[in-house]
Amino acid sequence: MKRLRTFIALAAVPLVLAGCGDLSNSSMSTNSGSSKSGSTQLTGQSTDSDYEGVIQSGHYQVSKSRGVTNTQDSGNTYNLKSFENGMLNVSKKVFSTKKYVFQEGQYLSSTTVQNWLDRKSKSNTTGLNPTDNGSKSASKRNPIYIQALEEQDYMTQKNNKLSLGGVTIGIAVNSVDYYKKTQYGATYETKITQAAGEAYAKKAANTVLKRLRQKSALKNVPIVIAVYRQASNDSLVGGNFLAYSTNKAGSTSVSKWTPLNVKNYTFPLSSGQSSPNSNDASSFSNFKSQVENFFPNLSGVTAQAQYDGKSLAGMHVNITTQFYSQTEIISFTQYLQTTAQKYLPSGVPIDITVSSTDGIQSFLSRTKNEKKFTSHVFNSY
Amino acid sequence: MKRLRTFIALAAVPLVLAGCGDLSNSSMSTNSGSSKSGSTQLTGQSTDSDYEGVIQSGHYQVSKSRGVTNTQDSGNTYNLKSFENGMLNVSKKVFSTKKYVFQEGQYLSSTTVQNWLDRKSKSNTTGLNPTDNGSKSASKRNPIYIQALEEQDYMTQKNNKLSLGGVTIGIAVNSVDYYKKTQYGATYETKITQAAGEAYAKKAANTVLKRLRQKSALKNVPIVIAVYRQASNDSLVGGNFLAYSTNKAGSTSVSKWTPLNVKNYTFPLSSGQSSPNSNDASSFSNFKSQVENFFPNLSGVTAQAQYDGKSLAGMHVNITTQFYSQTEIISFTQYLQTTAQKYLPSGVPIDITVSSTDGIQSFLSRTKNEKKFTSHVFNSY
Known part of the structure; x- marks a missing residue:
C-alpha cells in the first residue's frame, strides 16, 4: 500500500478504496475545496495490480510529449494499446505497483521526441533513424526503424512529496516500414527482420540512455528501456516486446538485456498457423461453434490471445452479430456466460465483447482467479 | 429457483451457476452432444432478477414477429431498448423470475403484427390504427397512434416440460406521428397528447385481448397488457410506460388498469426543466464539473436518469473524451471510480460508459446495493 495518498487537495477526491486508508501523513492538506492551484492528488x-496516476490542480498530468506517442497508431490501431500496456507490464517487473505511482512522461518534450523519431540529418542531428540515402528501392533505401518512443515516470512518495523513482522508455521498431515514393502516391513496404530491428533498437537504446543521463533529474534514477516490435498494418493484434534492460542509477550504457517471449495470436488460427498450446485453440473452436449458430443470422467470433512463452496469458474475445431486440441481447449474454465458462481456457483473464452495427451491446469478463464470468448488458432508458 | 433447468440436451450447456444446481429432474436428458433436434435448453x-431464455436445438428461439418489433427504432433508437426493458420490468411484477422462463413471442406472426400496426382499411380489416381520412393536415388527419406491438411469453416448468404460463403484450403509442405528404418529401408532425394516446391504446388493448383469446393456446393464461408512450425523435431518452393491466385466464375485456409513473430525464437538465428530486441533478452537476476538466481537452458528460415517482431508479452516465494514450484511459477510469462514488447518488444502479471516437474505452458500474464501482478498461493485445 502506498503510504501517502493525497498531498494538498485532500478534500477534492474521496480516498475510500477498500484497504487503502492510511491518511495519517496528510499534513500538507491545508486547503479544502477542489482544484487548488499547485495541489497534487x-x-x-482500482486494484493492487494497477498504478495510480498523478493529478495536478484537478487536472490529469498529461505527457510532455502528448500526441507524438500515437504516431504509431496510423496503420494498426492495436499497436498503440499493446505498446503502452506492454510498457506498464515491463515496468511492473521493476517498479512495484505497491510502492510506485505512475506519472505520464514529464522529461521528454514533444519536440525532443519528434526530433529523435525523425531521420538524422544536417538539420536534425539528434535523429535516431538513419539518414536518407536517396534510394526509393524497398531493399536499398534506409528504412525508418524506430516508429515510436515513449517515456513513463515512476514516482515514490516520501515526506508528503512525490519524487522521481525511475523511468521506463519504450522504443518501438517497425516490422514493416511503409513509405511512399511520391506524395499521395502508392504505399510501398520495406520489411525489417526481427533481428535487424532489435539490433537497431538496442543500439539506439544506448544513445537514448546517454542523453537521458545528461538531464540532471534523470542522472541518478533507474532507467528501464524496453524494445517493442510493431505489428504490420494487416495484423489483427498488436506487436510484442522483445527485450528490456534495467539500468541502475548513473549508468550510461546498457550492460544487459533480458529477453521477453510474449506473443500475440488471433483465433481462429489461419490454416497452417499454430499457437504455443493447441488445447487453447481447440477450446476456442468449440466455444465458437457453440456460439455462432445461436441466432438465425451467423455471429462472428474471433479472439486475440496472448502467450508468455508456452503459457496462455489472456484472451480478448470479440463477437459481432445482428440483433433484433434487447431481449435477444440479454438471452445471448446469459448463454455466453455459461458457454464461455464451459469451453474457454481457465486460469487466465478473459473478456468477451458483444457488438452489433449499433456498437457494443454487452460485455463479459473473468479475472485470472475467478471461475464465473460477470456480465453486463448495455442498456438505455 | 427454477425446478428444472434442462430438458433434453443436458450435456450441451453447463448448468453451474451459483445456487442454481437442482438437476434432479433431468429425466428427459437422454442424449449427449450438442444441438440435438428438438431439444430444449x-x-x-445471470442474476435472480433476470429471466432465463429458451434455446431450441442449440438455437435461440427468436420471436415469430422478429424484425417487425423494431420498426419503432427508425427515429429514436432509445425507444426500442426502453420499450423492451420496460416490458420485462412490468412482467416481473406479475411473472416472478424465480418461477417463469422468458420466451420470445411465439403466437403472433410478423404478418399478424404488421397488419395490426397498419391502418384499418378494406384490405386490412384487422388494422388497429385509424383509417386514412384523406387529410394531409397535421391537425385534421388521423395519425398513426400505435407504432409498435410486441409479445413476450412466460413459461412454467412442470414434469420436465415448458408450458405457457402467461403472456405480456406491449403496445407503444406515438407522442408524435411523423409523416410525409409526398414520397421523399419533407417530414411533418402530428402531435398526440398523452391522454389521447393512452385512451387509444387502452381501447386497442381490449381488441387485442379479445383476438388473443381466440387462439386456443392463449385462452386460459393470464395476459398482461402494458401501454407505452414513445419518446419523440429529438429525445435523448426513450419513452415510458403509462399503465398496465393483468387479465386473468379467460377474461376477454380489460377490467382494470394500474397506472405507472416511470419517467426518464437527461442530465444536465435543460434550463427551466426540473426533475422529481433536485438533489440528484445537483449531485450529477458536481460530478460533471469534477470530471469534465480532467483532461486539457474538455470531456462531455451526460446521463439518462429514470424515476419511479419521486424516487431515482437508476442512471446511465455517458462520457466522451479524446484520449492520447492507454495510460490516460486507465488513470481517467481510476479517477472516475473514486469521483463517481463520492458525487453520484447512492442506493441505485449506475453505470458509466467512457468512449472516444474509437468507440468504448472503459466502463464502470455499481448495482443498487454496492458501495464501490467496479471498472473495466477495454484493452487489446
Missing part, C-alpha cells in the same frame, strides 16, 4: 487505485 | 441465468 492521485487518481485512486 | 435454457440460456442460464
